[in-house]
Amino acid sequence: MIRLTNIQVPLDHDDQALTNAILTRLDITADDLISHEVHRRGYDARKKTNIVLIYTLDVETRCNDALLEKFAENHLVKVTPDMSYKYVAQAPANLQERPVIIGFGPCGLLAGLVLAQMGYNPIILDRGKEVRERTKDTFGFWRKKILNTESNVQFGEGGAGTFSDGKLYSQVKDPKHYGHKVLVEFVAAGAPDEIMYVSKPHIGTFRLVSMVEKMRAQIIALGGEIRFSARVDDVQIDDGQITGVVLADGEVIKSRHIGLAIGHSARDTFQMLYDKNVYIEAKPFSVGFRIEHQQSAIDEARFGSNAGNPILGAADYKLVHHCKSGRSVYSFCMCPGGTVVAATSEEHRVVTNGMSQYSRAERNANSAIVVGIDPSDYPGNPLAGIDFQRQLESNAYVLGGSNYDAPAQKVGDFLKGLSSETIGSVEPSFKPGIKLTDLSKALPDFCIEALREAIPVFNRKIKGFALEDAILTGVETRTSAPICIKRDQNFQSINTHGLFPAGEGAGYAGGIMSAAIDGIKIAEAMALSINESVK
Structure with missing residues (x-):
């Protein structure tokens, strides 16, 4: 078969659109085309008023060899690779021990x-x-x-x-x-x-x-x-x-x-x-908070009038900012239409994570917004990163009321340096519950400074990201293992x-x-x- 990449059609295309795109790309007639199947389907939503679907297709024609020769220099037309799995070994008859x-x-x-x-x-x-x-x-x-x-x-x-x-x-x-x-x-x-x-x-x-x-x-x-x-x-x-x-x-x-x-x-x-x-060895990892917005707001910001289209589903995002300090802040484990969940595995510590069901139908979108750190931030033996994580998790437990509730704060208050006292339009989803507080006490000063710089920048990329009533919940520490x-x-x-x-x-x-x-x-x-x- 022949693999065609970067086939672009409108979001609301009809059944014939893909066929026409294949015929145009290969410069063949409908009689030459035997079949096609979708290998990959994505979308480009950079222009919200003109979202396009991007396909990778595997195509069977009556003239495969000739077409591959004709398009030999075209990187968008290649032979379909064999993706079937090949076992590298079989157990010997005299297997003496089990792995x-x-x-x-x-x-x-x-x-x-x-x-x-x-x-x-x-x-x-x-x-x-x-x-x-x-x-x-x-x-x-x-x-x-x-x-x-x-x-x-x-x-x-x-x-x-x-x-x-x-x-x-x-x-x-x-x-x-x-x-x-x-x-x-x-x-x-x-x-x-x-x-x-x-x-x-x-x-x-x-x-x-x-x-x-x-x-x-x-x-x-x-x-x-x-x-x-x-x-x-x-x-x-x-x-x-x-x-x-x-x-x-x-x-x-x-x-x-x-x-x-x-x-x-x-x-x-x-x-x-x-x-x-x-x-x-110790290795870099990241720490930060979970941020929640109403999913409808993220859908609108990403898809505009196309929000709610079943092909697009609940909108996600991926954000990165390189701070003046040299640190990076980025979104991690974004969960459209999901909830923030308690993820500790140790007593008297609070850890956040995100979860969604297949439908992604919950009210809020959530994502970790985390700051990159490296072993120079937690000097010591190769396991010093674990102690660093534990200190943050224990501190979050106390800030949350010492009962496994999580400390939380509205984004507007966090950016202004004010302790939150009331919930606004975004209702936090964390279970067991949250305690409103001042999250600047939950992470090292360099992390707080980086997050306060990054969130307004992210707001320029996704309108409403720095919404006054958006909710931050802490702490996110298990982004990856602190060791290798x-x-x-x-x-x-x-x-x-x-x-x-x-x-x-x-x-x-x-x-x-x-x-x-x-x-x-x-x-x-x-x-x-x-x-x-x-x-």
């Missing part, structure tokens, strides 16, 4: 699935509960302020991405089309078919729950084993080679091939690995052979898709290493 995956978020899920599909019968360990029990615990915290430190937004089947917008797009380079493999598996597990072609696919929390269950069942059917409430408290290392893990109940599981997919909030595990001399567990070209720890750090917790991903892709990478690396070891 172990620690963590069952997007990274561990795809690592375990691909290993199971290749016949390696992986053992997957997660400190939290299976997804429906975990959902009960999480909602229990939001409604009754009863925190289970092992079963919450951060820990349990599906990982932190389960309670999110379910975004399935990433900016990572993907020459081997691992992302396509992820989407294929998600659709097979019940995700809507549209995630295969829309430019910014998402699923939403409730759909993710049932999908994760189906993928778990597939892993088990293929010979894998999944254990919940199975926290890893220690690893066994012999002369630089990992040989097993020790669970919280004392059980030892022997394996010389262990995938580490623990997510960005397993702070006790980071400490354990550091104490065992696994090489870890360095690995070599074989995806193994640079000083602990057989340990395969992966995903957000190891510093190699930033969202569901990139974490899942990294899970596939370590699954392949583990399989190749296992096969080499049994030769």
